[in-house]
Amino acid sequence: MSRTPWTREQVLDLFHRPFFDLLFEAQQVHRAHFDANEVQVSTLLSIKTGACPEDCKYCPQSARYNTGLETERLMEVEKVLERAREAKVNGSSRFCMGAAWRNPKERDMPYLVKMVQEVKAMGLETCMTLGMLNAEQAGRLAEAGLDYYNHNLDTSPEFYGDIITTRTYADRLNTLENVREAGMKVCSGGIVGLGESPEDRAGLLLALANLPRQPESVPINMLVKVKGTPLENQEELDDFDFIRTIAVARILMPKSHVRLSAGREKMNDQMQALCFMAGANSIFYGCKLLTTPNPDENSDLQLFKRLGLRPSGVSQKPDEMAEIELHEQIAEQNAPKPLYYEA
Numbered sequence: 001m002s003r004t005p006w007t008r009e010q011v012l013d014l015f016h017r018p019f020f021d022l023l024f025e026a027q028q029v030h031r032a033h034f035d036a037n038e039v040q041v042s043t044l045l046s047i048k049t050g051a052c053p054e055d056c057k058y059c060p061q062s063a064r065y066n067t068g069l070e071t072e073r074l075m076e077v078e079k080v081l082e083r084a085r086e087a088k089v090n091g092s093s094r095f096c097m098g099a100a101w102r103n104p105k106e107r108d109m110p111y112l113v114k115m116v117q118e119v120k121a122m123g124l125e126t127c128m129t130l131g132m133l134n135a136e137q138a139g140r141l142a143e144a145g146l147d148y149y150n151h152n153l154d155t156s157p158e159f160y161g162d163i164i165t166t167r168t169y170a171d172r173l174n175t176l177e178n179v180r181e182a183g184m185k186v187c188s189g190g191i192v193g194l195g196e197s198p199e200d201r202a203g204l205l206l207a208l209a210n211l212p213r214q215p216e217s218v219p220i221n222m223l224v225k226v227k228g229t230p231l232e233n234q235e236e237l238d239d240f241d242f243i244r245t246i247a248v249a250r251i252l253m254p255k256s257h258v259r260l261s262a263g264r265e266k267m268n269d270q271m272q273a274l275c276f277m278a279g280a281n282s283i284f285y286g287c288k289l290l291t292t293p294n295p296d297e298n299s300d301l302q303l304f305k306r307l308g309l310r311p312s313g314v315s316q317k318p319d320e321m322a323e324i325e326l327h328e329q330i331a332e333q334n335a336p337k338p339l340y341y342e343a
């Protein structure tokens with residue numbers, strides 16, 4: 001079904017609306033397409049950490065910056081499966097596996113295929129983020145049962161070169177095309193607070209919304225300033241500008257899950273509640289967001305309970321949230337090390 005592409009003027013117009021007018025419209029769009037009290041919950045695990053050859057200026061996993069991050073080789077399949085089992089018990093419906101690579105190598109493919117097959121067999125949706133994929137690799141992962149592939153556009157095409165020089169915007173679009181052609185769902189979003197202008201935030205959302213098919217999942221990350229990265233002293237973004245970005249994403253991509261991603265641990269409960277009101281309806285649950293801290297599972301569950309939200313795709317209802325205490329204990333025992341997101 002063809003869609004009229006959004007224009008830059010329309011997107012800028014949304015960004016310039018009075019805050020509450022924008023939020024009201026976003027909430028209406030949200031309610032027309034989703035249950036407003038449901039939040040999709042994913043767990044993210046870094047299956048290969050650090051030593052990445054790319055130069056993304058925000059990322060502590062780049063080998064070019066000295067961030068003190070402990071690097072780890074590709075995890076053994078069985079260890080990944082253990083984490084997936086825990087994620088399922090803790091209420092996640094999707095398990096995302098991230099590797100800090102420019103792209104996967106041929107030698108890695110059989111392990112990746114096995115991970116996808118086994119996690120899928122547990123009844124979880126599967127997602128991976130491994131860097132660039134060629135058509136053949138995308139086809140093999142899709143055949144193994146990979147539901148989603150994450151590959152972010154990061155920022156606007158105009159600002160992109162200020163943040164990454166080792167791969168182009170066209171490379172990213174090419175990977176997204178390979179993922180689509182292989183029949184997988186697309187998870188693609190970006191990061192705000194990189195020093196971009198409001199026009200760049202509009203440009204990022206315009207690029208995402210005007211893809212031939214809109215991504216099913218749109219992570220919106222707030223920059224986490226990691227010491228040792230070139231953006232460690234980046235000026236803070238106004239919280240309201242972040243919420244506006246969520247609201248505009250919701251309006252432009254009404255059927256996509258908009259995910260509150262990296263940076264959430266710095267947001268207080270009221271800020272997160274406003275993001276949900278603006279149309280965010282997906283989060284990462286668990287302490288690992290590739291290399292930056294994520295609010296621990298406990299506080300997420302408490303917030304869900306206070307707002308009457310429930311995780312989608314699992315059987316818990318708000319009045320049954322007491323049962324979650326058991327899950328909280330499991331989560332505490334298994335509290336993983338902090339990680340960052342995006343490849």
Ligand code: SF4
Nearest residue numbers: 052056059100342343
């Ligand atoms: S964002 Fe991804 S590609 Fe860029 S440096 Fe980090 S791990 Fe590598």
